[in-house]
Amino acid sequence: MNLDLTAARVEIENGAIRPSELVEVCLDRIERLDPHLNCFVEVDETAAIAAARRADSRIRSGMALSAIDGLPVALKDNINAEGFETRNGTLYSHCFQKDAAVTEKLRSAGAVILGKLNMDECAIGGTTDNVHFGQTINPWRPGYTAGGSSGGAGAAVAGGLALAALGTDTLGSVRLPAAYCGLVGLKATSGLIPTDGVIPLSRTLDHVGPICRSVSDAKLLFDLLGAQTPTAPLQMDDLKGLRIGILDPSFTPVCTAEVIGAFQDSLSDLESAGAVIKQINITGPSSRDLRRTALLVIEAEGWSALSGSLMEQPEAYSDPLKSMLEYGRDIPAAKLEAAYQGILETKHKIVSLFAEIDFLVTPTTPQAAFPLTDTAPVNQAEFTGLSNIADCPALTMPNGLDASGMPTAIQFMAAPRQEQLLFSTAQFMENIWGRLNVPVLISP
Numbered sequence: 001m002n003l004d005l006t007a008a009r010v011e012i013e014n015g016a017i018r019p020s021e022l023v024e025v026c027l028d029r030i031e032r033l034d035p036h037l038n039c040f041v042e043v044d045e046t047a048a049i050a051a052a053r054r055a056d057s058r059i060r061s062g063m064a065l066s067a068i069d070g071l072p073v074a075l076k077d078n079i080n081a082e083g084f085e086t087r088n089g090t091l092y093s094h095c096f097q098k099d100a101a102v103t104e105k106l107r108s109a110g111a112v113i114l115g116k117l118n119m120d121e122c123a124i125g126g127t128t129d130n131v132h133f134g135q136t137i138n139p140w141r142p143g144y145t146a147g148g149s150s151g152g153a154g155a156a157v158a159g160g161l162a163l164a165a166l167g168t169d170t171l172g173s174v175r176l177p178a179a180y181c182g183l184v185g186l187k188a189t190s191g192l193i194p195t196d197g198v199i200p201l202s203r204t205l206d207h208v209g210p211i212c213r214s215v216s217d218a219k220l221l222f223d224l225l226g227a228q229t230p231t232a233p234l235q236m237d238d239l240k241g242l243r244i245g246i247l248d249p250s251f252t253p254v255c256t257a258e259v260i261g262a263f264q265d266s267l268s269d270l271e272s273a274g275a276v277i278k279q280i281n282i283t284g285p286s287s288r289d290l291r292r293t294a295l296l297v298i299e300a301e302g303w304s305a306l307s308g309s310l311m312e313q314p315e316a317y318s319d320p321l322k323s324m325l326e327y328g329r330d331i332p333a334a335k336l337e338a339a340y341q342g343i344l345e346t347k348h349k350i351v352s353l354f355a356e357i358d359f360l361v362t363p364t365t366p367q368a369a370f371p372l373t374d375t376a377p378v379n380q381a382e383f384t385g386l387s388n389i390a391d392c393p394a395l396t397m398p399n400g401l402d403a404s405g406m407p408t409a410i411q412f413m414a415a416p417r418q419e420q421l422l423f424s425t426a427q428f429m430e431n432i433w434g435r436l437n438v439p440v441l442i443s444p
Helices: 005-013 019-037 045-060 101-108 151-158 175-180 215-225 257-272 287-312 319-329 333-353 385-390 419-433
Strands: 040-043 072-076 112-117 164-169 184-187 207-212 243-247 276-280 359-363 394-401 407-413
Touching: 005 019, 005 215, 019 040, 019 045, 019 072, 019 112, 040 151, 045 112, 072 151, 101 112, 101 215, 112 151, 151 164, 151 175, 151 207, 164 184, 164 215, 175 184, 175 207, 175 394, 175 407, 184 215, 207 215, 215 394, 215 419, 243 257, 257 276, 257 359, 257 394, 257 407, 257 419, 287 319, 287 333, 287 385, 333 385, 385 407, 394 419, 407 419
Parallel strands: 072 112, 072 164, 243 276, 243 359
Antiparallel strands: 040 112, 164 207, 184 207, 184 394, 359 407, 394 407
């Protein structure tokens, strides 16, 4: 099933399908495909069908709540939803009786919550190879990672088990699965999409964001979930005058030849549409050093956020996770203060770049999805993490396939609160590049 939210709404408005039928399709795909993909840790079929039937009635009466009324979505398992446990990728069950702010907004809009999705333990990781709940598999190829830490979300949307999903993103955990699974993923400016009711990892870097099939869906969900008043996207006939910044390779991680090739092809397309490409430099630490600095902050803030439940029920957490958090507990104050200062200085440097460019454009990841039997590359989040450090909005979208048939992706980063310019430009390029669909033989 390759419907996105936008197309599904048209089908419902035309009477071609009812929400209850659409939800039944997703539930059937979950039953057939999730034993192979392992996206979900919990599904509430009864509640989903009941919610969809209520949407049927509203739409039949001309009383639709929103453009996503009756459409099936799913949530990463660190986002609270009444009626579901929140495990945060551990065996510790947070039994909250209140929706997270984003869940409440989805329900108020009539969205049907199918269930909760697999993730890296405590959202620390980039593979969704969870010691408690197993590996999530990329629908594009058996045995390959769907990315992390929101890998269940990426695989569920790519496999057609949900039309969209919400994940969390601390250094790229929405955009990595989106990139590896051939999807669109968004990290908005801090504060625009609320994190209330989400199990925290890093108060400095955490975000909630959508993983979906199209740029129009990303905008739809941002407008629904975000704090800004929705606006119409700019209608672009070309990209004349748009200033694109690309990073000096000495600053960035080493990429595979195919990722570089796809990126260069994308830059050529941007230039053909009228954009001006300019190489820029970020002085100071490299992307590798910035990743290490950000991880130090995550480890320290992770201990502060998670130590209560960890000490209450240590057996619910894996030994490697406990060791990482305990390392964060013991970081010397002076070292941690230097890390915060380094992040602040880099944020100022990156934000200042937007005085001379409209976008900073990079590959999303240095490589395409890799086998779960391989050691995860340490540099996976070095491009994506820049937007968390700088608190700039960033959107990833597919820009092709590598020689083996796996998706590659490009990331657009804009100045803070410039999400609408981001959507307009990404939509223009999606119209040129098209969207990717998982091969039929892999996703029946």
